[in-house]
Amino acid sequence: MSDLDRATALGAFDAGYQKVTAVAAGLSEADLMRPTRCAGWAVADVLYHQLLDARRALRTFASPSDAPVDRDDVSYWRDYAPGEASAPGGSGAAGYSGESAAHARYVRIAASAYPPGTLAWEWSETAAAACRAGRACGHRAVTTQGHVLTVTSFTATLAVEAAVHYLDLTVDLPGAPDPDPGSLALVRRVLAGLRGAMSPPRSREPAGSRSPRRTAGPWVPRLASSPSSPDLPAFAHRRRPALTTPPATPLWAAATSA
Numbered sequence: 001m002s003d004l005d006r007a008t009a010l011g012a013f014d015a016g017y018q019k020v021t022a023v024a025a026g027l028s029e030a031d032l033m034r035p036t037r038c039a040g041w042a043v044a045d046v047l048y049h050q051l052l053d054a055r056r057a058l059r060t061f062a063s064p065s066d067a068p069v070d071r072d073d074v075s076y077w078r079d080y081a082p083g084e085a086s087a088p089g090g091s092g093a094a095g096y097s098g099e100s101a102a103h104a105r106y107v108r109i110a111a112s113a114y115p116p117g118t119l120a121w122e123w124s125e126t127a128a129a130a131c132r133a134g135r136a137c138g139h140r141a142v143t144t145q146g147h148v149l150t151v152t153s154f155t156a157t158l159a160v161e162a163a164v165h166y167l168d169l170t171v172d173l174p175g176a177p178d179p180d181p182g183s184l185a186l187v188r189r190v191l192a193g194l195r196g197a198m199s200p201p202r203s204r205e206p207a208g209s210r211s212p213r214r215t216a217g218p219w220v221p222r223l224a225s226s227p228s229s230p231d232l233p234a235f236a237h238r239r240r241p242a243l244t245t246p247p248a249t250p251l252w253a254a255a256t257s258a
Contacts, residue, residue: 004073004189008182009155010134015180016162017127020050023169023176024120032116037168040104044119046169048111050162051123056144057130057158061151064139071147073156073186074193079145130158159183160190 024047032044041049111119134155141150149157163183170176 004152004156006152009152012159012182012186013134013155014131016159016183017131019166019180021124021127024123027120029116034172037171043169044111045107046165047119047123049107050165051126053161054126054130058133060142060144060154061133061137063143065141065143065148067148069141069148069150071149073153074190076157077190156186160186163187
């Protein structure tokens with residue numbers, strides 16, 4: 001289903017998580033309260049949301065499946081298209097707006113309970129463990145979100161999510177390193193695959209400027225929510241288990257805004 005090779009996916013996954021770790025390690029208490037591109041969330045909230053995905057990565061790499069693969073690294077996102085553009089059998093992001101709001105509130109409460117420095121430490125430990133688990137995973141396919149993906153495709157989805165949320169996380173952190181080019185390439189791959197040969201807009205900034213974050217940051221969420229692009233996934237609104245599950249495995253949904 002996908003021509004993506006495992007080394008590329010793992011490399012982008014590792015690099016994307018390492019970028020988040022590098023930023024998290026230098027965050028002051030004031031930095032954790034800075035705004036992000038996710039509506040209603042501060043930096044600490046986005047970091048905690050990413051921590052939840054790293055935990056999911058650990059569970060999924062240990063969840064093999066013998067069922068037929070039904071999603072790859074691109075088609076995985078079709079279930080999260082806005083409104084009526086969702087894949088057959090799903091209702092898209094709009095159908096989960098209530099769950100998204102509940103998750104957004106849960107994340108804010110949970111993130112605020114961490115003492116300064118503790119959230120960054122737990123992220124770095126969990127992220128590193130998830131990357132090791134990905135490299136050690138010998139399964140053909142794994143199951144997550146009600147679908148079966150090859151390990152390569154699943155790893156790529158983690159890299160895409162990390163890349164998008166890195167842009168969200170660092171929008172008001174001017175000293176943050178530029179995003180990983182390999183991770184951004186996978187984001188473009190998803191968008192191009194869903195649209196069929198779409199390219200990101202060209203930067204008008206002069207050569208040598210910090211264009212990767214300034215140009216890639218805005219266009220990813222803007223394209224994801226554009227009314228003229230109804231078949232693009234809303235990275236911000238994704239279905240997860242209901243909040244009746246334990247707090248360690250809440251539903252997944254962010255409110256990324258352009």
